[in-house]
Amino acid sequence: MSKKILIALGGNALLQTSEKGTAEEQLAHVHETCKHLIEIINQGYSISVTHGNGPQVGDILLKNELALDRFPPMPLDICGAESQGMIGYMIERSLDNSLKGAGLKIPVITILTQTLVSRNDPAFKNPSKPIGPYYTQAKAQAQEKEHGWVMKEETGKGFRRVVPSPQPIALIEAPAIKELSDEKMIVIAAGGGGIPVIQAADGTLLGVEAVIDKDHTAALFAKDIGAQVLLILTDVEQVALNFKKPDQKNLNTLSVSDAKKYIARGEFGSGSMLPKVESAVSFIEGGGQKAIITSLSQATNALNDKAGTRLVRS
């Protein structure tokens, strides 16, 4: 019986920031990523996949912006849905091809995913996640006035819209995702953390203009499918204390209690390592067996305890 693993792909699995972001470039990265996914499958794991959508949803937002005199802009939840289609397709087709190339017959399925958040989440009172293009101060003020956006200055770069980043509560499509995962299909879901929806008192779901951290959602996804392992892939090999300082200390293991201590003292960058460590902690505390944070190239080594940072219960 194979172990279930949820793999959370970072932005660099799809796009390098130095590139233009053509379909060819993105597909080349996805192809490279899929080679590593095949290695993980060959180690006996049943995989499911989730992924970020930052650069892609940024492009969609900027295109909306450039087309404003022709088209009404689409709200952020719909842009997120678009990005799930786009990225899901690239990963699904590429992974399907890689599986065939490796002589493996495993269906790959992409499920559009909505993620429930609470309308009472404090994030809605304190929008903090920057999205979309940079604006001049004048343009930023106009956007605040016209759309009610909250704009924040980034020193030297200009003004950018910030949106709430609420905590994920549940994946609306969890039953189908689990069903297909149990049938040994590879499920790609909850892209970009899922499309954020809130629930009205009568049960009605409403889309909201927010962004959910994909690593936070990954912990939920992993739990929903009953994964034994959560593997969070990023662009560094290990979690570190004093990151990028002379006394940087890479961690082979990190206990839940130490992780909480380090989180509290601000060791990890918000929007980068912090949500990954939080996700790993949440997964282990929720009963998960193994949570690993590492780079794509070290993924298989990390699964064999030879690389990466492993969260341990105590």
Added chain:
Amino acid sequence: MSKKILIALGGNALLQTSEKGTAEEQLAHVHETCKHLIEIINQGYSISVTHGNGPQVGDILLKNELALDRFPPMPLDICGAESQGMIGYMIERSLDNSLKGAGLKIPVITILTQTLVSRNDPAFKNPSKPIGPYYTQAKAQAQEKEHGWVMKEETGKGFRRVVPSPQPIALIEAPAIKELSDEKMIVIAAGGGGIPVIQAADGTLLGVEAVIDKDHTAALFAKDIGAQVLLILTDVEQVALNFKKPDQKNLNTLSVSDAKKYIARGEFGSGSMLPKVESAVSFIEGGGQKAIITSLSQATNALNDKAGTRLVRS
């Protein structure tokens, strides 16, 4: 035991051409559409849903165009994937809410869908399906030169890109779609006819710049899930001979053999009624019990043989 029905939604289920196409407008139409879907469910059917994507993918293409100096344009297959995410989300959430409102507990799932076509399909030698914005002659010639696009003039409107519209052969995700449909989930799939892919000799799937008719794909989808009924919804109540002429004759029933005769003599508009009749014929010939073409508002009447046009075996 409930009967399975596949419902193919026309463009007007989402967007009226007279509108701007804001998210609010589209969601209002989807909400209206979902009321009818609930009526069908209440008649004892297990539904699955497919839909067109013409206006939406047109908007995505034009946005690509307007952003050309900032972003590399995405190929048509990726734009189709984006539209599946966008439209699937709107239908799924709205239907989910309508179901709750009707006291029904049925999960709704959107599956990203690739549709296999043949690289030898004659359509690739004769691109005929217009997509995206209109261009001046000079701009059209520049596009032909730069991207190798095939451009066609539409009298009085300008030049437009035309792409191949090959026949669908198979839905790549059919096993998962059937699995979820068998589990009594409502599956939304094959939006816009599915993302067109061809298969190389080694089995590799490649995206192609083409558009598959969503009604043709609907017949495949219906067969794949073992639907007894295929319901094709459009903006007229019945199939007609001499459409929009003084001697227009609406049809209550249409036999497969008559349909083929009428198709041969060009009774039905290509890109409008023709693919619907072809799809209905194909479904009945493939062993389907009932194929109906009608309007959204007449859907339940048509299922009770009181409206619409029903394809009959002979």
